[in-house]
Amino acid sequence: MNNERMSTTPNAPLWPHVHALGTIAQSGSFTLAAQRLGLSKAAVSQRIAELERAVGVPLLQRTTRSVRLTEAGKQLVDETAASFAQIEQSLLGVRDLASQPQGLVRMTAPVALGRQHVGPQLESFLRAWPGIRVELDLSDRLVNLAHEGFDLAVRHTSAPPDSHVAWKLCASRTLLLASPAYLRRRGTPRHPDELAGHDCLPYLRSGPALWAFEQAATRGRRSEPERARVTVTGLLRANNSEVLRDAVLAGLGLALLPDFSAAAAVKAGRLREVLPDWRPVGFFGDAIYALRPFSAQVPRAVRSLVEHLRAALEPGFDPGKKQPTGEGGLASPWERTSLGLLERAAPRRVIAVAPARASLFRVTAGEETVGVGALHTHPHNVGVRGGGPAAAFNRTRARSPAAGG
Template identity: 70%
Template sequence: MATLDPRVDLLWPQVHTLVLLAQTASYTQVAQRLGLSKAAVSQRISDLERTVGQTLVQRTTRSVRLTEAGQRLAEQTTESFALIARSVGEARDLATQPRGLVRMTAPVALGRQHLAPQLETFLRAQPEVRVELDLSDRFATLAHEGYDLAVRHTSAPPDNHVAWKLCNSRALLVASHAYLKRHGTPTHPSELAQHACLAYLRPGPTVWQLERAARSGPERVNVTVQGPLRAGNSEVLRDAALSGLGIALVPDFSAVAALRARRLRVVLPAWRPVGAFGDALYALHPWSPTTPKAVQALVAHLKQGFSAGFPSE
């Protein structure tokens, strides 16, 4: 049986730091995660490189990249550190009171308009729980980026996550009264090709797909649209529609306040946009045999808070 180098068991913090660096490619983010200075993070990597006798991280003024040896070491130890984190969390969760840190991510519009108020009431009710909320429309890899929970709109939650449905969600075509007065209100999806359309930023031509119920079965129309703005954030598209720039395709949670205030109108209400966004909101947690009580408590609170969905009336 191989004997363990007596110095190796002193290097677990250094190896863990390398794992985080592989996940974030940022000394600043690793320092924030660990509560250390960037100099301390750099020293840990240097200590590890000195022990293994080779370079593990290539540093430039603009980027951080692991060498082949560094990448292999990080890949081989990532799951072990994830298992340790889950085990410690489960041991801590034996207490009856939810406590600890929940790191979560959510879309920008949903987080700003709807999730933040829910978190305020939750944290008042659960003083032993802390939440770190990252708002991003980029889909994050939860386990690799250290998130405990994600709120996402999707039609098919991933199989390798625990998923709780929070409420239904739908995509809407919206425009301001001023825009429709100037350019007319489309009565069929094909007319959208003649309008200024504000689309979510995706590769290739923008094709909107709309569907309505018909006696012979669902009627579906695909229309290629163009417009002055495409953006990767639904609030930007909503605000552009509010300014009269065009017709925007956005998720309901982004436009509901403007619809209730009669500042926007739903365009083609008999037609349902499909394929643009998910049809439900889910809370997602990386799969594990048990779920931390703090996460359970937060999900229960969100399920209650989002139970009504986003009615515009």
Template identity: 40%
Template sequence: MDKLSAMEVFVRVVESGSFVRAAERLGMSTTAVSRQLADLEAQLGARLLQRTTRRLHLTDAGRGYHARCAQILADVEEADASVRTDTLRPRGVLRLSAPVSFGLKHLTALLPAYLAAYPEVTLDVDMSDRQVDLVEEGFDVALRIAMRLPPTLVARRIAAIHVVPCASPAYLAREGEPARPEDLARHRCLVYTHAAEPGIWTFGDEARVSVDGPLKSNNGDLLRAAALAGEGIICEPSFLLGDDLAAGRLMPLLRGEPTPPLALYAVYPSRRHLSAKVRTFVDFLIGRIGDPPPWDAWMEMAEPRRSGPEGF
């Protein structure tokens, strides 16, 4: 059995939704298509498709295997194209997953420029704060903000992300400014519930502070709006707060107490060959965002303020 040919048969059957239409696309008989798929399932020792009189359904094993096969076939097609042409043009659908707040605040301005530079690429963007399964769900690339990433993923670092505790001038005038992390326990803190440990803010290597307050949410934009209204202290990523910090609408706190370092990464399934559309997209983001990124310009403008005897 030709394994690559059997993979193509499997992928075309899934795409077509029937053995007959797949056979027509491949220029094969329906019997030959059915035999190749049966041989592939026998070699794998797993059923890939459930067949009924009306429809075909992927099994759980079939869904993961289909995503892998589709990528392998795309890589083979791209490798062939690279031999036939001097330059490889990015083309096709690029499926992207990105965090909601980052996507709305920064990707909205960047994506039109990428499409203008690469008109043969179509973007399919899913904005969600959950961590998608790239292979299972068929994403080409995902943007993630993290300290570290699983070793199963290939990743490129795009830019630093700083988590900044801050509050509005009105709140600080009314409630005072914390001089050290443990002071946060007596303040009104606005809690992001989608964090790994909601209600725990970390400083340095060991300082872990339990915080609470009048508002909790899984959306950073909502918490930012509440902080701007003087409702309390937030501890959110700089990409969300940079403009407010630069304009003085929010004031950074505890400047001498570093929060854990994060970074924005582009991640994609581990494989030897990247498609041109993924490679150019990641290069584009790195070139346009830069490191340090524009959302951290406030860090050069703001001087640490002394609010306590130890100079915090």
């Protein structure tokens, strides 16, 4: 009798191959999948070829410009995705039992915000958590986090996507700014309509540069806010707030800038706010968020980095006023739960939280409600909208690259 132990799972050698297929489905290409798996592109291709030989049907349709799942590939990815996700969550849970958080956190942030405020916080963070490594990618394009394998994004927005967990780091404000020299030379506008006669430095976007403003209603004078829209022109347009800020400092004109990019120059008196009673509308976001693709469990390394950034950025950047915070950092309408999430009494989407310690959570939304993904009363009740990972993969591949995901 052959005493050699026989495997009770003869397909076990194919598990890494199925995982590779799922990674291709999620990332959208062999190249990105290879990077996420830590393998060469040739090794990933070999795994897919071996898997296709083993199952006897094609799983991918390859062209010179795209990769798409076949119907068999969609079925295999959709039916195994939950198992691999559970394995990943279990590994994260076991890793979180370590005395110190550890692992790699891949993070993306806009160029100006990352250079001025996110990057400078990493030195103290890495000294505090020596077991954590960070990769910071600075880019102003809209990154698909799951598609490109990022754990975290810092974003300037007013509406975090519902498909992501969102931690509010701080409030933000858009400022209309000019240099003292420019205002002495050209005069100070008193109403948005006057901007049509000034040199303005618009953000580079398609179509004419249209700036919109809103003035709060004055008690006893009017019940509705006054609104104004004006088309502006100037010598320079750019898609980077630091470039526009430097042009404003040089006296080339006025510009709408996020407070985080110009706060230091305003505090130093090198820039002055214009039309402070008028609020720019529909331009930059009104808050800074940390975003993460929705998952039932957030690794301790990611939570630690979010909490570090929140503690550093929570005061905000507005040079004119301090951002209010709730008593003890908690917003009273929300209650703690044993899940470490904050929910209202009725089932609904929850706001995201970041842990101050392993067993203590703080609201990251200040006194505002921040909507996140479709998580309800239990972290395992996670639904995938639109037909599962394979369907999401094919929808992603159908989008224009210019959309940024």
